[in-house]
Each structure stands twice: as C-alpha cells, then as structure tokens.
Amino acid sequence: MAVKGKTAKKTSKSSTSKKKTKVTKKKAAKTSSKKASKKKSSAKSSAQSSVTAKLKKTKKASTLKVKSTPSSELAASVDPYSLVRLSTKRQVNSVEEKKARLRARRIHWNKEKEKIAIDMLERYTGHDIKDFQQQIILTNFHYYIERFNVLLDDAIYTKGSAFKASSSKKAQVTIIEFGVGSAMAALIGELVSVVNPKAVLFLGLAGSVHPSLKVGDFVLPIASIRAEGVSDHFLPPQVPALPTFKVQKFVSQILVEHGHDYRTGTIHSTDFRFWEFDDRFKQNLIEERVLAVEMETAALFTACFVSKVNIGALLLISDCPMKKGGIKTKSSAKEVFKKYTDIHIELGIEAMADIAERGEKVRHYNW
Template sequence: MARKPRALSGEALKEKIGRDSLERYTNSPVSDFQPFILLTNFSSYMSLFSEKSGRQIRRGSLMEACHWPEERISILNFGVGSPLAALVIDLLAFVDPVAILMLGQCGGLRTKHRIGDYFNPVAAIRDEGTSNHYMPPGVPALASFTVQKVVATEVERVNLYYHTGVCHTTNYRMWEFDEKFRETLKSEKVSAIEMECATLFSAGFSRNLNVGALLLISDLPHMRRGIKTKQSSKMVFRKFSGSHLELGINVLMRIREMERGLVKKQW
C-alpha cells in the first residue's frame, strides 16, 4: 500500500503557496523573475519597458510582468493602493530580489514643486493601515538608504530637478476637499502624498528586502487648480513616462554594479 505524501511544514507550505500565487498573478514562472525589480501602477510603463527590452508582457489574473534577463531586471504592474502593494512585496520575497524600486506618482505639497519634478522619498507617514500588519505603529516607514542614495545620484547625473523628503501614504480618496485632512498634512510638514510607499517600505523591511522609490510629481493638490484631472493626467504620461522609466532602469543598473557590497536592512 502506497504511503501518503508527507505534509509540508508551515514554512515550506507558505513558500509553495507564495510562489504559486506569484506565478498565477503574473503568468510568469518564478524562474523568470530577475534580481532587480521595478514596480509600477501603470500599463503604459509596461509597454515602454516591453518595447525597450524586446520582451513580451505577461498578463496574469491580477498583475502584469515583463522580464529582461540580459539586464537582470523585471517590472511588475501590481495595481493601485496599499493592499496590493503589500501583496506584491509578500510575493516577491519568495524570489529574494536584490533591490526593488517603485516608479510611482505623487502629489507635490510644497509651493516650490512643479509638475514633472522628481521626488526622492526617504520615509513615509503610515496613514494607510496595511503596514500595521508588518510593523508596530511606532516604527517609521523608511526606504532603503542605499536605493535612495542611488536615486539621488542618478537624478543629479542627468541634471534633473528633484526634491527629497517625507511623503504621506493614505488610502483616503478625495481628501483634497477635506479641510481637516489638509490641515493635518500641513502640521506633519510632509512634502508629498501618495498611496503605496509606507506599505512598500514597511513590508519590505519586515521581509528583509531593499525597497525604495522614485516618484514623479504629477499634480499639485495643495492648490485647487492643481488637482489632477483627466486632461492633466494624459499630459503627464505623455511628457514624462519615458524619462521616468529610463531613470528607474538606470538606478537599478547602478545598484547592480555595486551588488556585492549591498547589505540588506540598510536602515
């Protein structure tokens, strides 16, 4: 009589489910994932990456992925918002990437900000809730120092204008019309607002991953006339998507050059 297969231990089962989920959500075998990962919310970035790399976009049940083995870079479009940001970090942890860089957009909250400027977030206010499952409330959400240092170096190298500071991560939509919330942002003295960074940084730290971000200032919501519209969004994608993606690729290539000296948990 044949023996029943031995049940997997808790950690082994967790890894199997995680890898299976990554493959299912992206329509990519885990062996295709490269050690340097770009994250995005936008299908247009996927198309640009596919064109540049000559590689096909894979569309799974939840996400899009494209892999460039010659440059050891993969890109994922994981969707929008904090829960999906946590999910993609959880799943990527099972392929143990060297570095992860989020290419996102943010609202600039300072009068000196201009649409098309870059923002280098060194930390994020945890107002999205999801990060509480990864770190106690009192732990700051800090980006990987190494990743953000290379971000700053690369932006300066190509002589582009950028700002460094703290962003506020929220899952609150239409906050632009909530005066109490706007006053909270002023009291925090944050420089930008977006929807994923605190989750990415906290989940990444809990999984011992180097996670950072290069954000594009896409709107100026501290002014009513600066709130993003359909037309202004189209303009931002048309004018800045290509350079944003190119800069992100260059950041990962620079990190790749220093891979042997890259230490995890660089906080």
C-alpha cells in the same frame, strides 16, 4: 422615732435595688457589646482570610512556569494576519516569542506560506519564478510596462490573473504592474520576497503638498507616514516606514548624472482617495510638513522591510491638489504621461541595471 427608722430602712433597700438594676443593665450592655465586637472581628478575619487565599492563588498562578517552545514552532503557529494594531498592547512574555511573531510574518520562515506565495506570484503575474530577475521595478500603470518593452528588446511580457509583468535578462530587470492602493502594495512587497531580489524600486505618482513642488518634479522619499492602515499588520504603529538607504543612493546618483533635480523628505501615505475635498485632512498634511501625498509607499516600505527586501522609491509629482485648479484631470493626466513618464521609467531601469552591473552589496546587516 420607730416609724422614721422603718422609713429609712425602706429607702436604703430601694436605693440598693436600684443600684443592682443599674449594674445588671451595664453588665448586659457590656456583654452585648462584646458579642457584637466578636461578630465584627469574626467577619473581618473571614474577609481577610478570603483576600489572603485569593492573593495566594494569584501568586501561585503568576509563579507557574510556562513551557518554552522553539522559535521555529512559534513562528509556524502564529497567524501574522491576526496581529492588528490592538495586538501591540498585549504583553509578550519572552524574547523568543517576540522574534517568533516577527518571523511568522516573513515568508522564508514559513514554508507553507512560501509555497503559496510562489504559486500566487506566478498565477498573478503569468511569470514563471525562474524568469524573475534580481532587480525589480514596481509600478501602478500599464504604460510603464509598454515603455519597458520598447526600451528593452529582449523583454518577455506576461499577463496574469491580477498583475502584468515583463523581464529583461540582458538588463537583469523585471517590472511588475500591481495596481493601485496600499493593500496591493503590501501584497506585492511580500510576494517578491520569494524571488530574493537584490533591489526593488517603486516608480509611483504623487500629489504635491509643499508649495515649491510642481508637476514633473521628482521626490526621493526618506520616510513615509503610515496613515494607510495595512502596514499595522506587519509592524507596531510606532515603527517608521523607511526605504533601504543604498537603493535611494543609487537612484540619486543616476538623477544627478542625468542633470535632474530632485527633493528628499517625508511623504504621507493614505488609503483615503478623495482627501482633496477634506479641509481638515489637508490641514493635517501641512502640519506634518510632508512634501507629497500618495497611497502605496508606506505599505511597500513596511512589508518589504519585514520580508527582508531592499526597497526604494522614486516618485513623480503628477498634480498639485493643494493649489486651486491643481487636482489631476483626464486631460492633465495625459499630459503628464506624455511629458514625464518616459524619463521616469528610463531612470528607474538605469538605476536597477546599474545595481546589477556593479554587483555591490545593498544590505550590510541581518536582523
């Protein structure tokens, strides 16, 4: 019996020590768990404080006041030729800045640019600024100037480093041959603004897209698709290239008075010369539902609009590239000049002289 009692005591002691060991282990586990959670909590709070600090900095930066600058100073400081298509995605912070960016493109808001523009116009045309008339005709071809000189006996002709020009004081009309392409078109559109003309008319040639048009037909464009690229330096791409309505109205009246039919609609301006051999390009023209395609009108409309110049256009269909054998050649071009360009230039001179004679206001608003 005594042995059994001792054994029982030993067993109870053993079980008690085991329980103590288990409790100790549990306490150690809890302690380590608490330490780990404290570390996690500490890391989390430090991360949160870091984020909070960053947010505070951002908020502080966003609430900083920008010093306002007068619009005239902004206009002088903005470089208009750095404003390419991508710049339209940049946010402009104030209405004044938006106005300044537009004014920076205008010669009359930039005295240094105006001075250079006058010098350039005189140098490029050979004309003194005082000899330019208030009605201006623009053309791509020298034959138009030759015909102008024949029709107007008081015409003064000059040849500059890049352009040719002729002016008639009797008719109050100047004609300028500026070359081919949208870059030159945009340039002349800006340069003529220093003359502050009452109206400008572009007499250009175009290729027909619509099947109903034939060589010798007249097109009075109401808009032009800006696919040439140069106009992106003047206005955002979503702004349409439009003529001054009243100039087009004067031209349409002259056409009707002389019994000439004409079409109105949208045309496509491109800087891609050999488009006739690109099937995808031709398909795009059809999908756009344009009447004709050429290279200068969109750039002229856009540059003149920004420069506050009243601009119109009367286009002559010179070839039908969408039809088989319809692309202009050396011989067909001679035929066009022989049969149709005399009428074209005569209509242009009469329209511009009519605007001068009537003395009506062409633009009725300011912006």
